Amino acid sequence: MADQAQPALKIVILETSDVHGFIVPYSYADGTKLDSGLARLAEVIRKERELAKEEEGAEVLLIDNGDCLQGSPLTYYQAKVDDSLPSAVLECMNYLRYDAAVPGNHEFNFGLDYLRRARAGSKFPWLSANIISERTGEPWFGTPYRIWELAGGVRVALLGLTTSYIPNWEQAEHIAGIQFDDPVETARRWVPYLRQQEEADLVIVSYHGGLERDPESGEPTEPQTGENRGYALCTEVPGIDVLLTGHQHRLLEGLEISGVSVVQPSSEGKYLGKVTVTLHKQHGVWMVVRKQSELRSCEDQAADFEILGRVAPAEEALQEWLDQPIGEVRGEMQIADTALARREKHPFVEWLNKVQLEVSGAELSCTSLFDEQAAGFGSTITMRDIITNYKYPNTLRVLKLCGADIKAALERSAAYFTLDPEGNIVVNPEFLYPKPQHFNYDMWEGIEYVLDISRPLGERVTRLLRNGVPMKPEEEFNVVMNNYRAGGGGDYFMFRDKPVVRDIPADMVEVLADYVRKTGVIDPVLTPSWSVTAGSRSKVL
Structure with missing residues (x-):
């Protein structure tokens, strides 16, 4: 039973993934309206935060699961044509107060200098435990995980992981001096550490990768190359409560694999992933008693005017370039x-x-x-x-x-x-x-x-x-x-x-x-x- 003096605590985890630099809600090809993009998704994030406030004790974390810095004409223009303005994507993410981001495979497409500048311009940490500097043997992004101590002393850990298949796609100079370790083996080392040394009550893994097997049957759904290892993370690494996934651009909600709550919110800012975790304190220890994963669509949501204003200078320059x-x-x-x-x-x-x-x-x-x-x-x-x-x-x-x-x-x-x-x-x-x-x-x-x-x-x-x-x-x-x-x-x-x-x-x-x-x-x-x-x-x- 829950301790009488301590009420239940709810933690809401919001996830974006594979936004691919899409911010404004219209097509770059023909200008038609799109129900996607970070400007529309911002309104969904705002509403979810307001909803959490209405629930006593609810805490909210906003995580990006990777592939945010590449994929749209805007990101290409700012990376390859004119880098005089700050990254529009990071301007928006900073404004939305992201708590952390995990690098995806496309984060490396424009090279390491571009990625270093992106990290320097971020007001949130980039986490990846399995992307390792060959020179130091330490995580290349500096921090493999983040810990939050929330109301009632609840300790929440977020471990970042990235698909290790990147060397099969990326240009060698874009990943020079970096090794990509197996995410499952990496998680086997870090999850017990987070539980035991960091005394985490809730362990979230944000993995830029997807599911390699059918979640119900366990049968392989693709060649077992190691590109996607989400199913193995759930079934082979004890101690994970929530798995945030991406990379495959799938719509996954209401899914549990071996007791791990799993979510994946498609791509280009069409959906927001949401996992609600309820904890009770039992005999002085916080215990997870309920988890629910779901998706929130940005369809018919108004675009955030602050975000549109922040990206306007870069968008105006881009549009002029596109129409030449x-x-x-x-x-x-x-x-x-x-x-x-x-x-x-x-x-x-x-x-x-x-x-x-x-x-x-x-x-x-x-x-x-x-x-x-x-x-x-x-x-x-x-x-x-x-x-x-x-x-x-x-x-x-x-x-x-x-x-x-x-x-x-x-x-x-x-x-x-x-x-x-x-x-x-x-x-x-x-x-x-x-x-x-x-x-x-x-x-x-x-x-x-x-x-x-x-x-x-x-x-x-x-x-x-x-x-x-x-x-x-x-x-x-x-x-x-x-x-x-x-x-x-x-x-x-x-x-x-x-x-x-x-x-x-x-x-x-x-x-x-x-x-x-x-x-x-x-x-x-x-x-x-x-x-x-x-x-x-x-x-x-």
Whole structure:
């Protein structure tokens, strides 16, 4: 029973994750209203804090779970074009009085100097126990955890962890001198310390990573690469009360795994994660007696005027930059249907690959349409068009690959498709859930190939030619691709540890913009060289 003299205490944990620099509630592509962004989410945070005040003794913690500093045109502009103004994202987070943040994988995309400046401009600590300085052996961010002593002497611990898969994606110079330890092994060391040495009554783990298994069955839901370890944290590390997750952009609420309350609030500021913990004091010791995780949508919420005002100078400069014309198109390069453009060769995709070939000197190239916002080019090309179509700060890398590697990569891409019961070619649900992964389907230039989706996985490449001649497994080629793919990102394991012929350090947005400026006028070309079929049942949807 609870001590008669001590009432129950409620602690409300609010989580943002994968905001990706989206603050204002409209689309950078066309200006349409969006029910997302930190400006709208700020109103949800304010209401949750007011609600907590109404409940006697309720305490509120606001945590960011990573990937806040990269992903929008605004963050790109401030990192790569004009850094004269303070980071708009951090201005907003400081204003909202965040209590802590955990770095995500995308925090490293703009390099360590950018990340150091971000830390210096933050009025809250960055926590990650498994990101380690190779020089000192200590956490690179300085502090692995934070302790709060709240009303009644309740001690709350927050341990920060980050997916250790970052070296498979990130440019080497962006993580120089840093090692990424396994988050589960790290938690096994730190959670007992927090319980015993720090005498924590409540242990929260904020992990920028997701769930690798189905929370009910425990069955794997993805290749067990170590990218996501949330399920293992819940089942293999005793002493965790709450797990804040992210990275997968999922909507997770009301979930418990091995007694650990789990939440994940999607991405781009669409939702706020909330975990309410109730503690009672029993025999002089605070005990967790109830936990509930839920999500709060920012749909139809008014945007916070203070936040809009704080980001206005950076937004005005950004909008002027985005609308600068840099070239023209003589012909058709607009993408009316992204799904069709992934099944049938499109002039815009061919152009992307040919730019990569020209700037790299490679023989073959592969690229992706990253998401459904990729619209191609109209008659006038602006920076807005470039950055909308190419949203990631990738660079290019040329690898030495053999024919067998290329065929294996095509088979991986072919897994993007499946057939529905009527025989229509559709996107494989594994590439849609738990988050869309259109960026993990590649289209190639310099080879001729056919993918037959009616055939079993691993046997779908029915034609593979180079200059009209069948490609031999042992033949070697220089192949250009983005650095994410070259590191094996997207489960393209056949690319890992292959000889690097050349690195092109310029950001792809810069590469594309410079190419357009130099060319002036683009004449679209469409040279059919690949197809996606369903054999004799060749329908598409």
